[in-house]
Amino acid sequence: MTxxxxxxxxxxxxxxxxxxxxxxxxxxxxxxxxxxxxxxxxNAAQEQQTLATVLFFMYVLLTICPSLAVMSRRWHDIGxxxxxxxxxxxxxxxxxxxxFFMLSDGEEGTNEYGRNPRERRYRxxxxxxx
Numbered sequence: 189m190t191x192x193x194x195x196x197x198x199x200x201x202x203x204x205x206x207x208x209x210x211x212x213x214x215x216x217x218x219x220x221x222x223x224x225x226x227x228x229x230x231n232a233a234q235e236q237q238t239l240a241t242v243l244f245f246m247y248v249l250l251t252i253c254p255s256l257a258v259m260s261r262r263w264h265d266i267g268x269x270x271x272x273x274x275x276x277x278x279x280x281x282x283x284x285x286x287x288f289f290m291l292s293d294g295e296e297g298t299n300e301y302g303r304n305p306r307e308r309r310y311r312x313x314x315x316x317x318x
Contacts, residue, residue, distance in 0.1 A: 191213025192213060204261050205261055205262075208262075212290075214254070229244045
């Protein structure tokens with residue numbers, strides 16, 4: 189759940205890197221919320237249909253930018269440009285290939301997109317333990 193709020197805090201940050209935990213934490217929570225709103229939308233009574241429609245589409249519109257930003261940072265973590273986001277526009281094959289990359293481990297050390305976010309967290313934890 190903290191990954192979800194971290195990504196919302198980096199609402200429009202397309203620079204830097206995102207770990208698998210950050211990406212998948214945000215993606216899973218976001219998918220659950222969209223599914224819950226879709227369920228409410230599909231099962232709403234006639235008088236609640238307008239409210240359900242507004243809630244669903246407002247949430248989807250408000251989370252487009254953070255979703256694209258975290259995916260772009262995830263592409264950076266594996267050493268690829270954020271333009272690989274457009275791979276998702278290719279039906280089925282693009283999504284499967286993108287899924288494969290999103291599940292892969294990030295590059296070790298610093299790459300052209302910044303420092304390894306896992307190393308930074310590890311250093312902070314080590315300092316706190318002393």
